[in-house]
Amino acid sequence: MASRAETTAGSGDREPRTERGRKTLRRLLEAAAAEFGERGFHEAAINGITGRAGVALGTFYTYFESKEEVFRALVREMSRATRAHVAEAVKDAPDRLAAERLGLEAFIAFVRRHPELYRIIEEAQFVAQDAYREHYRSFADAYRRNLSAARSRGEISPGSGDVEETDEARSWALIGTSVFLGMRYGIWEQDLPPGRVAEIAIELVSEGLRRR
Amino acid sequence: MASRAETTAGSGDREPRTERGRKTLRRLLEAAAAEFGERGFHEAAINGITGRAGVALGTFYTYFESKEEVFRALVREMSRATRAHVAEAVKDAPDRLAAERLGLEAFIAFVRRHPELYRIIEEAQFVAQDAYREHYRSFADAYRRNLSAARSRGEISPGSGDVEETDEARSWALIGTSVFLGMRYGIWEQDLPPGRVAEIAIELVSEGLRRR
DNA sequence: ATGAAACCTGAGTCAATGTTCAAGTTCGCG
DNA sequence: CGCGAACTTGAACATTGACTCAGGTTTCAT
Numbered sequence: 001m002a003s004r005a006e007t008t009a010g011s012g013d014r015e016p017r018t019e020r021g022r023k024t025l026r027r028l029l030e031a032a033a034a035e036f037g038e039r040g041f042h043e044a045a046i047n048g049i050t051g052r053a054g055v056a057l058g059t060f061y062t063y064f065e066s067k068e069e070v071f072r073a074l075v076r077e078m079s080r081a082t083r084a085h086v087a088e089a090v091k092d093a094p095d096r097l098a099a100e101r102l103g104l105e106a107f108i109a110f111v112r113r114h115p116e117l118y119r120i121i122e123e124a125q126f127v128a129q130d131a132y133r134e135h136y137r138s139f140a141d142a143y144r145r146n147l148s149a150a151r152s153r154g155e156i157s158p159g160s161g162d163v164e165e166t167d168e169a170r171s172w173a174l175i176g177t178s179v180f181l182g183m184r185y186g187i188w189e190q191d192l193p194p195g196r197v198a199e200i201a202i203e204l205v206s207e208g209l210r211r212r
Numbered sequence: 213m214a215s216r217a218e219t220t221a222g223s224g225d226r227e228p229r230t231e232r233g234r235k236t237l238r239r240l241l242e243a244a245a246a247e248f249g250e251r252g253f254h255e256a257a258i259n260g261i262t263g264r265a266g267v268a269l270g271t272f273y274t275y276f277e278s279k280e281e282v283f284r285a286l287v288r289e290m291s292r293a294t295r296a297h298v299a300e301a302v303k304d305a306p307d308r309l310a311a312e313r314l315g316l317e318a319f320i321a322f323v324r325r326h327p328e329l330y331r332i333i334e335e336a337q338f339v340a341q342d343a344y345r346e347h348y349r350s351f352a353d354a355y356r357r358n359l360s361a362a363r364s365r366g367e368i369s370p371g372s373g374d375v376e377e378t379d380e381a382r383s384w385a386l387i388g389t390s391v392f393l394g395m396r397y398g399i400w401e402q403d404l405p406p407g408r409v410a411e412i413a414i415e416l417v418s419e420g421l422r423r424r
Numbered sequence: 425a426t427g428a429a430a431c432c433t434g435a436g437t438c439a440a441t442g443t444t445c446a447a448g449t450t451c452g453c454g
Numbered sequence: 455c456g457c458g459a460a461c462t463t464g465a466a467c468a469t470t471g472a473c474t475c476a477g478g479t480t481t482c483a484t
Contacts, residue, residue, distance in 0.1 A: 017460060018451060024461080040338050042254050046442065056463040058445080067442065097421065123338050126252050126331075133400070140396075156421040159412065165404060169393065169412040170421075176392025177385040184352075184384045188345065192377060200371065200381040208420030209309065209368040209382075229430060230481055236431080258472065268433040270474080279472070 014063050025063050027053040029077075032070045037116020041071060041127045072131050075124045078117045079135040083142070085110050096150035100174070101202040107178050108194035111186030118187060136175065143171035177201055226275050237275050239265040241289070244282045249328020253283060253339045284343050287336045290329045291347040295354070297322050308362035312386070313414040319390050320406035323398030330399060348387065355383035389413055 016022045031052035035044045046067060050057050064070045089106030093099035111118050124132040147167045150156045159166040185197045228234045243264035247256045258279060262269050276282045301318030305311035323330050336344040359379045362368045371378040397409045 020451070021461065042338075045440090058443090058464065059462055061443070062461065119338075126254075126335055126338070154423060157419065157423045159415055161408070161412070165408070166412050169397070169404065169409055170416055172392045172396045173389040173413045173416055176388035176390070178388070179392065180384050180388025181381065185381070192381065196373070196377070197381055200373070200378050201385045203371055204382055204385055204420075205416060206420045206422045207369065208416075208418045210418045211366060211369045232481070233431065257470095269472095270434065271432055273473070274431065 016063070024053070024055060024059065028055070028060060028063055029070070029074070033074055033078075033116055033120070036071060036074065036120050036123075040119065041067075041123050068128065071120070071124070072128050074120055075128060075131040075135065078114075078121055079131075079138070082107075082110065082117065082121075083138070096146065096155050097202060097206050099146070100205070101198045104178055104181070104201055105194045105198035108182050108186045108197055111182040112190065112194070115187050118182065139175055140168070140171045143174060144168055147171060174205065177205070228275070236265070236267060236271065240267070240272065240275055241282070241286065245286055245290075245328055245332070248283060248286065248332050248335075252331065253279075253335050280340065283332070283336070284340050286332055287340060287343040287347065290326075290333055291343075291350070294319075294322065294329065294333075295350070308358065308367045309414060309418050311358070312417070313410045316390055316393070316413055317406045317410035320394050320398045320409055323394040324402065324406070327399050330394065351387055352380070352383045355386060356380055359383060386417065389417070 016025050028049065031049045032044075034052055035048045039045075039048070044067075046060050047057060049070070050060050053059075060070075064073070086103045086106055090099045090103045093102050121132070121135060124135070144167045147156065147170055148163075151158055151163065151167070159170070181197055181201055185192055185194070228237050240261065243261045244256075246264055247260045251257075251260070256279075258272050259269060261282070262272050265271075272282075276285070298315045298318055302311045302315045305314050333344070333347060336347070356379045359368065359382055360375075363370055363375065363379070371382070393409055393413055397404055397406070
């Protein structure tokens with residue numbers, strides 16, 4: 001059981017050693033994102049990936065053990081990129097409700113620029129369940145911490161009942177909202193600007209539907 | 213272009229003419245729901261479907277033109293069943309907010325009893341996009357009408373800005389909430405009863421997060 | 425009863441494609 | 455340079471599973 005040097009946990013087991021290798025790997029990943037994004041996991045062909053990357057079929061297997069492995073690598077990478085993008089957009093928000101709005105707006109805009117990302121992550125539900133759950137689990141955990149902190153600062157209502165339960169369920173409700181608004185207004189029809197969509201959604205979850 | 217007698221729009225083109233035929237068709241549909249639900253579209257085998265149904269492989273093609281066609285038939289059927297179940301649960305609700313709560317609770321409970329249904333509809337996103345969009349489009353339309361009617365009765369706040377835009381976006385936000393809560397509390401972990409999940413979510417969208 | 429339509433059978437066809445591999449080329453260190 | 459490691463190549467392999475079809479059985483209207 002010789003151990004193997006691993007810089008980034010869990011990625012492939014073939015870190016390129018030369019400049020040429022790193023470049024090829026990068027091109028393969030980009031090609032895979034395009035191929036999976038356009039055709040979906042099952043329609044996508046390794047052939048198509050290597051074709052787009054401009055390398056021979058066999059080269060793929062120098063860098064990845066299987067079709068599923070590239071796919072997982074992409075899911076991880078895109079999950080990371082999405083979280084980073086939203087975090088960046090939110091970092092100067094004065095309070096939680098402002099952060100919600102900025103985050104949602106940034107998310108929808110991001111989805112518009114990267115529709116392939118959306119498709120790949122959602123399809124992970126059926127191709128790499130664990131990666132999919134991990135993705136939303138980390139989103140939900142971050143959300144929960146944010147809600148909890150805002151509650152402590154008195155920025156948001158504590159809700160009725162157990163606060164842990166409440167924070168967790170609220171997180172999933174808010175994530176669902178983002179994902180579906182991203183699908184409807186980011187991918188399917190772009191008939192409202194992200195800012196307006198975020199405004200409506202944030203008014204919904206901050207003021208509520210009840211007439212006052 | 214001779215027209216063909218079609219009772220139910222768009223189904224297969226092979227209505228059975230005998231009692232035996234109707235029974236076989238029913239068994240094939242049930243078997244397909246189980247096979248697709250357990251293994252997903254691509255892992256599912258026609259072989260597996262006919263095996264579960266207790267008929268020979270070729271019999272499948274007496275009733276369906278292809279694997280995709282059964283899948284689409286199932287999506288339509290399950291979409292209908294879900295809407296019917298939620299509509300039934302909601303029919304005696306005194307007002308919109310009560311209806312939201314009853315509907316969400318019923319939805320989560322339904323998902324728990326029929327996880328295969330959930331998987332099939334979500335996978336349609338990648339196997340039969342049009343059927344998937346149709347499913348959520350009809351949900352959203354129903355939602356929009358309900359919100360609009362409630363607004364007219366003065367039960368809910370009109371929100372700021374264009375009311376049509378608001379109703380549409382609110383519909384998708386609420387659907388996203390249901391779908392994600394259904395996934396998290398109906399399928400992944402059943403650590404809260406549907407009633408409690410619905411309570412938290414409905415408090416969120418009726419009272420809002422803002423502290424008062 | 426009877427014959428035609430409906431239904432069932434399951435071995436065989438066939439195309440698609442993920443993966444392997446032996447042979448060649450390029451890189452970079454000493 | 456020069457040599458071993460890294461990298462590339464693409465034909466060949468192997469599996470898989472959707473779909474066909476020619477022939478047999480059952481149903482049911484007359």
